[in-house]
Amino acid sequence: MTTLQAPTTGAAALACARRGWHVFPLRPGDKRPALRNDWEGRATTDPARIRRCWNHAPYNVGIACGPSGLVVVDLDMPKRRETPPPEWNMPGVNEGADVLAVLSERHGEPFPLDTFTVITRRGGTHLYFTPPPGAELRNTSGRHTTGVGWLIDTRACGGYVVAPGSFVDLPDGAGPYRIVNDVPPAPLPAWLARLLTAPRPAPSLGANSVAGTVADLPAYVQAALKGEAARVADAVTGGRNHALNKAAYNLGRLTGAGVLDHETAATVLFEAAAVHFGPTRADVTPAEARATIRSALAAGARNPRTITRGNLA
Template sequence: MSTADCETKRRILLTGSRTWTDTATIRAALAEQWGDGSAVLITGACPRGADAIAETIWREQGGHVERHPADWEQHGKRAGLLRNTEMVALGAAVCLAFIRESSPGATHAAALAERAGIPVHRYPHPEGGPAVSNSAPSTDQLRYALAAAARGWHVFPLVPRNKVPLKDWKWKECATTDPATIRRWWARTPYNVGIACGPSGLVVIDLDIPKDGQSPPSSWDLPGVNDGADVLALVCEQAGQPLPTLETFQVRTRRGGTHLYYTAPEGATLGNTQGEDGNGLGWLIDTRGAGGYVVGPGSFVALPDGTGTYDVIHAAAPAPLPEWLAERLRPAPLPPQRPVAVPLAVDRRGSYLSAAITAELDRVTTSPPDGHNTALYRASVALGQLIAGGTLAEAEVTGWLAGAAAQVGQRPGEASRTIASGLRAGANRPRSVPA
């Protein structure tokens, strides 16, 4: 895939007061964001004030405007807040806020953008002083992205102040070591740094610390076991093996945990594990390998469960992952492939249901290795609609989906969460079956 295919048009979210009258400030701010002219301006479609001024300027230059008018007739007083939520959820590279007289709607949109990890540039009206920005782009993340690429690690942008990839980016295909591409991606926005472990030849062990109020499960509720590092020490002791060498690349995470970077063994494909699920190492230990990524050093994350930077604490070259750990992390063989039994009536209605259910289960069992979870979610949504329509029982559907997930090697805990999420989504759109 070419780098051009990896990139989506840059989205500029704009929010502002209806009483905003200054054109010059908006024109100057938009000029800074124009780039090559392919960026999209997103507005709340207010007929006057900042939105109207910005739309006129952007279109005069030949730019595309994406408008999101509030549906006051349907939602009443909540329409503006709902519109703001939908606009922010679609994602943006930056939010430009032109707020005058403490406009509650524009203030709400800017606050939502900040919580979503979108950098917000606030511009006061000239009557209140010159334009200012509270989140000017930084070169730190670019420097760290280039340093990671120099080690042969494939990098890609994460949402600023967050841990997730940019919306609509296929990060697995796009991650690169090319300096020119990296400079272009980070040229205007302080994206956080994602490192794709598979193509980088890495296995990263994530030793976490408990969140406030989090207690260990009974199997790890032992003296001296307080965090992921303690759990790893106990795992090694129980296996009769030494701790994996700490003479390797190490990163301190935002909450005080540790990422230990190791080189993946040749000829083995080690995926991702979470806690004790499947072949996981234990409580507060995750691992990332093929198909996974980690937040790279130099990133700054501000989320409700913790704010901080990812800092290199030992810059040594990654050591080889110990053979016994590689064996421990190797996925268990899949169970024998058997069709998932769907006992239904053989009448016309039953035949219709059987075909629909079989198609969704086949969606899971025939999905590619990197698409199992997505396929499971979509199948759960579809069957969740039938549950909500009164056609199927939730317990039966959950069992069928769990069986399909097991056939493709999905970890039970992850599969259970995905199924539950998909069924909840499907319940919002009930679907019945003709008699």
Template sequence: MGQHSFPAGRARAGRQRAPVLNTPGAAASHQRPRPPRLSIPCSQNRSTPSMTPTPQSALLLNSALDAAHRGWRVHPLRPGAKGSALHGERTCPLTGPCAGGHRKWEDRATTDPDRIRAAWAAGAFNVGIATGPSNLVVVDLDVPKDKSKKDAPCGATSFKALCERAGAPCPTTFTVRTPSGGMHLYFSVPPSMRLSSTAGTLAPHIDTRAWGGNIVAPGSTTPDGAYEVLDDVPLAALPHWLPPLLIEPPKPAAAPAPLLVPEAVTRRAKAALEREVAAVAGTSEGGRNTRLLEGARALGRFVAWGEIPRDVVEEAFQAGGEAAGLSASECRATIHSALTWSIRTCRPRRAA
């Protein structure tokens, strides 16, 4: 890639189409099959299912192993799609890796070759990269989807303008072309830099994938085509002028509303709830989610014993978590997972 322009790249003949898998129980062949909901096996389990790989599944396995070799944590995506193939919170069995509570795909992504082979032996799964744990920031340069707006700049044009404004050349780094004609620019960041993903923060048609973000790896396909390596060069460090543009100013901490606890709640359950919620609300960045998980687990036994309604506990911890700066969706997922695990595993009241 030149200093002031992006690489044109050489187009491969024809766009690849996502394979149609003969998944048991699938509908007619013209419908997209529903892939199995798999969990990446624990590294202790080295056995790989005996299965003859198809050329497409072998290609995707190699793509996953190549990404892992680069130090990027991968997880399986649905065949021919971009959504995770791992089970979600609502269908979590709370066993294996999730025995202590549901673990999201970002936590379960791996670089372990044996776990990767075991996961991709189950089918031709697309490859997802968990950017945050991989110490990556990927700049996603998209193209306008509304063809009627011919004058709208694409993401690549806007990014070039940002570089010029910063007085820096367009960086040369590992680049992937997307099926829509956009580009993914991969950058390395130090483990101490924890940036969140953004959407349109830099400019229209420019997103970034960092913590909380997933990027589709090259070799994967969708009905629109394939993700292909456009510039296979060493990874560049994230330009120094980008992080300040990606960091949102801290929001002022909001005081949590006073707890309204029904009279039917026992005194010890009420005291425990007030104590734990206050601790969650006062936790600073870096330990908020863990403290929320611990607090909700501590209250699960009182819910199981009938000393306090579950919805009262959920509402209180939701307010405490958001006051600490966590997003509403992150609070809901953590609280639900923690309470479900605690209620299921707590001892009977007489034995506690």
């Protein structure tokens, strides 16, 4: 497979670059970045750089959505034994495409089919769009309350997608990413743009056992908890552990300053990470999350944040 994959994915990377899309290497046969850090900043359209990189190894191809001027709507398939949440438990709703069809109908709009479209290795769909002028859309997760609907993820600034021409082989499914509608990306439908820019519920601040504690904290600390929980919950594949580590370090600095207790910080972070728990290498396990939270909170506590009176208002 390696011998056949190398020229195919290299050609796929160059094809993306010709469209003006910034690419970077993913691990061969995988969805995770091959770069250790700053994959978004290092993504490129330079053919010479791309040839050098893909001549080195049979990397899969990632498209950095932000620099590429893309918003990609990912209509996912349910994982094994996954059932819909109560609000989407209705006849005919079995996958992300069904959810988008319901949302389209509710808004009195057609299903947005006329755009660049890719079928993913598990039978899901990537719909490529261009963002509204001046908008800076971020990522959303369909398995979290900040998403637009069950099994609908969106990738924009700070996110990436696996490019067509890649082949992913993971325990939950193997297969290629294939173009099925090779047209220029259409502008993001206005009704979808409104959903993605409308205020949405803040991420959960942990289990019921800490809810009262959070409510009693200073406004500055509550805002920090909400922001770091959102960072973790909205992280994309390949950046989830990094996001959890950064969030735990930042909250650890508050525990070191004495304005946030360790148990509350750890519980909020674990609840935010739980949206990514799953059985595959692309997911996060509870044990991994606990280990990252424990070490990063401790590291942050060793570098406590200086808290001024204004912060605590």
